[in-house]
Amino acid sequence: MIPDSLRETLETHLDVTIDSVAAVGGGCIANACRVETDGAPFFLKYGDEEVARTFPGEAAGLEALAAADxxxxxxxxxxxxxxxxxxxxxxxxxxxxxxRRGRRFWERFGEGLAALHRHAAEAYGFDDDNFIGQSPQPNEWMDEWPAFFRSQRLEPQVQMARERGRWQSSWNRPLETLYRRLPELLPETPDASVLHGDLWKGNFMVTAVGEPAIIDPATYYGHREADLAMTELFGGFQDRFYDAYRSAWALDPGYETRRDIYNLYHLLNHLNLFGAGYANSVQRTLNAVV
Known part of the structure; x- marks a missing residue:
């Protein structure tokens, strides 16, 4: 199932004997497996350089999320x-x-995410650049959130769309208006919460005891509403999740406008990764936020 050289490396590095390997679903980039050993089973991702370049950022992100306790x-x-x-x-x-989800799964998830977001840094960014899906995600530390979101989130995706011929000239004017207005639309220095960064329904799971677990992050420190916005982009979570989050940590007025700005980043990323099927969503969002 896995290359012999990889099997030998894993047995040596982890000091285990591998009994069996079984492919598992859910991943769209790397090969993914459950590996049974003479100790505990583990989850393995592997791939060539194009795939493996995402692994250090994923590992660092999971460690940062775990450190939030x-x-x-x-x-x-x-x-x-x-x-x-x-x-x-x-x-x-x-x-x-x-x-299977426990009776209070969504409440526990909302409360847990609010608790995660209480873990904060002094600035916006991350110690290393990482990836959002297969796209590079720069994370230079910055002291002001609107400037970070423009230079580290929107501008790289817009540049990528231009280079790939997916940017439409009619978007230039609303984009420039958005850039000009970002300092008034986004808070200047909100809490720099540790964020999952790619929190949609494909990146959480239910544990054996029915509790929420988070996986496949694109972690950085930023405005917590960016995580909440992503949960609403592709179908949304149940209302009980949002009610529990807001009960634990209320949102400031104007969230709906900020949500659309934050989700523009993900829509541009999907435009770059998957093509013109996301163009209408990009256009609608640009028009809505300006």
Whole structure:
């Protein structure tokens, strides 16, 4: 199932004997497996350089989320390494058994995310650049949130869209208006919360005891509403999640406008990754926020 060279490396680095390997679904970038050993099972991702370059950022993000000490389950990292001439790069983490949602799953998820967001830094960014899906995500530390969101989030995606021929000239004027208005539309120095960064329904799971776990992050420190906005982009979570979050930590007025600005980043990323099917959503959002 996995290359012999990778098997040998894992057994040596983790000091285990691998009994079996089974492919698991859910990943769209890396090969993903459950690995049974003479100790505990673990979750393995592996791939070539294009895939493996995302692993250090994912590992650092999961470690930052775990350090927040929230009620949410975060898988622990065992090992990560880049590819060599004779084996692919890999990321090994704790295996989390899945189950059915408990009675208070959505409330626990909302409360847990609010608790996660209480863990904050002194500025916006992250120690290393990482990836949002397959797209590079710069994370230069900055002291003002609107400036960070423009230079580290919107501008790189817009530049990528231009380079790939996916940007439409009719978007130039509303984009410039948005850039000009960002300092009045976004708070200047909100709490720099630790964020999952890519929090949609495909990036959480239910543990064996029915509790929420978060996976596949694009972590950085930023305005907590950016995480909440992403949860609403592709279908949304249940109302009980949002009610529980707001009960734990209320939102300031104007969230709906800020939500659309934050989700413009993800829509541009999807435009760049998946093509023109997202163009109408980009246009509608640009028109709505300016």
């Amino acid at each position: 929230s009620p949410l389950t975060v898988p622990s990292i065992r090992e990560t390494a880049p590819p060599t001439d004779d084996r692919p790069g890999f990321l090994v983490m704790e295996w989390i058994n899945s189950g």
